[in-house]
Amino acid sequence: MMRTYLLAAEGSVLTKIGRAAHVGNRVAQLQTGQPMTLTVLLDSVGDYEAALHGRFDAQRVRGEWFDLTVLGDPVRLVLAALAALAALAEMAATPPSAAAPQPLLPVPRQLPAPVSHELSAPVPPRPPWSADAFGPDPGGASCRWCGAPVHQGNTRTSRLYCKRAHRQRAFEAERLGLPMLKDRPPAQAPVAPVPVGDHHQCGWCREPLVRQPLGRPVRYCSAGCKQRAYEARKVERAVRAARLAEGGPDQVVT
Structure with a gap:
């Protein structure tokens, strides 16, 4: 379990606020690089290092070393700070149902601003x-x-x-x-029917066509007949080209 300690150096007014799982081992490590004797002034269960650093940040000299003598006895100051932190932690852990009921204060309602229905400019008449x-x-x-x-x-x-x-x-x-x-x-x-003739029949199925009074004259009665006629012409051109390549007549017998 983490513990918070207050350490003092012999011949100095500075005290160190730190934390360690084993305070004795930590003091021994620090003593190796210190010519002054280090003494543990306070050893408390819990990790309050960050909270105490924030509480006495104005008295910080360097790192974790503080000059608390300007406020009074360092041990009493740290004990008072730890007591205040413990009280805050206890209040935070108390469930809301167990806490003392707080009186309900009326919440002032903020009414919306009045809206003016008058138009700033006259609406022009519709054309x-x-x-x-x-x-x-x-x-x-x-x-x-x-x-x-x-x-x-x-x-x-x-x-x-x-x-x-x-x-x-x-x-x-x-x-x-x-x-x-x-x-x-x-x-x-x-739309008027036209007598059946060579120029007024479907180019594929020979069905009678209906001539429109305006626009280009139609040649097929439907898109399907137009597509079939196109495919037939395409095959005919391919066969004619093959016969011309062989040197034969270019007429195709259908």
């Missing part, structure tokens, strides 16, 4: 084209292509189309001189 994003436009704006109501939202410029695709179709119709979808009679539907 006439501003509307709820989920409701129709209050001004009655409609899409130039299909005639559907246009939701303006909070845009700064008025929207003329309900979607980007309709804007592109309206541009192509104006370029070709065609009427808008909303201005066409019911007979002029945007």
